[in-house]
Amino acid sequence: MKRFVVVGLGNFGSSIAEALYGQGHEVIAVDPRPDAVDRVAAVVTRAAVADGKDQESLKRIGAKGADVGIVSTGDDITASILAAMALRDLDVKDVYAKVISRDHARVMERMGVTETVFPERDSALALASRLSGLAVLNYVRLGTGFSIQEMAVRDEWIGKSLRELELRKRYSISVIALHDMLTDEITSALDPDARLKESETLLVAGQDEFLARAARQS
CATH class of the missing domain: 3.30.70.1450 (Regulator of K+ conductance, C-terminal domain)
Incomplete structure (x- = not known):
C-alpha cells in the first residue's frame, strides 16, 4: 500500500483520489474549498480543508514522506507551482502535475516533477x-x-x-x-x-x- 497526497479536488483530482483509495491505497485529499473536500470525504483516507501551497499545512495532515503527490489545481498555475514545490520540500518521492498548457508543462518539468498530465x-x-x-x-x-x-x-x-x-x-x-x-x-x-x-x-x-x-x- 502506498500513501498518496492529492492537492486540488476538481473533477480530475477527486476522480484520481477515489480510484486510488478504491485500489486499497492511503489517500490524503486536500483543497481549500470545504464543499470540494466534503464530496470526497467518504472515499479517501483523509480529506482536509487546507492550503495545498503551504508546506506546514501539508505536513500537519501527513504529507511528509508520502510516496506520490498529485497536483491538480485547475487553471491556477502559480498554485500548481507552489504546491509542487511544497510537496518536494516534504520529501514526497514522486510528484505528478496536471497542466493546462505546454508552457505550464515546461515550467513543471524544469522543477523536476516526475510527470505532467495535459488532459486536453x-x-x-x-x-x-x-x-x-x-x-x-x-x-x-x-x-x-x-x-x-x-x-x-x-x-x-x-x-x-x-x-x-x-x-x-x-x-x-x-x-x-x-x-x-x-x-x-x-x-x-x-x-x-x-x-x-x-x-x-x-x-x-x-x-x-x-x-x-x-x-x-x-
Whole structure:
C-alpha cells in the first residue's frame, strides 16, 4: 500500500483520489474549498480543508514522506507551482502535475516533477488511438506499476453492462468513468446496468499488468 497526497479536488483530482483509495491505497485529499473536500470525504483516507501551497499545512495532515503527490489545481498555475514545490520540500518521492498548457508543462518539468498530465492533449490522443483500433490508451501513470488509463470498449463488450462484464472481479480493475467520444461527455455516476456503446471508452484504474490483461482478453 502506498500513501498518496492529492492537492486540488476538481473533477480530475477527486476522480484520481477515489480510484486510488478504491485500489486499497492511503489517500490524503486536500483543497481549500470545504464543499470540494466534503464530496470526497467518504472515499479517501483523509480529506482536509487546507492550503495545498503551504508546506506546514501539508505536513500537519501527513504529507511528509508520502510516496506520490498529485497536483491538480485547475487553471491556477502559480498554485500548481507552489504546491509542487511544497510537496518536494516534504520529501514526497514522486510528484505528478496536471497542466493546462505546454508552457505550464515546461515550467513543471524544469522543477523536476516526475510527470505532467495535459488532459486536453491526452483526450485528443485518446480519440486518435481509439479510431486507430488500439485497445488501451495511456491516461496517467501514478507510481510504479499503477495507472489510470482510457480503454476502448472491446467488440465483445458492446451491448453488455458493467454488471455483466464484472471487470473488477475478472481483472482486478476499477471503472471510474465512461467517456463518450462522440459527445465528449464523461459520466462518473455509473449505472451498472447501462449497455456499453461502441462510441464509449472506459476510464479504468489498476495495476498495469491487470490493465494489460483486460486489454488482451475478452
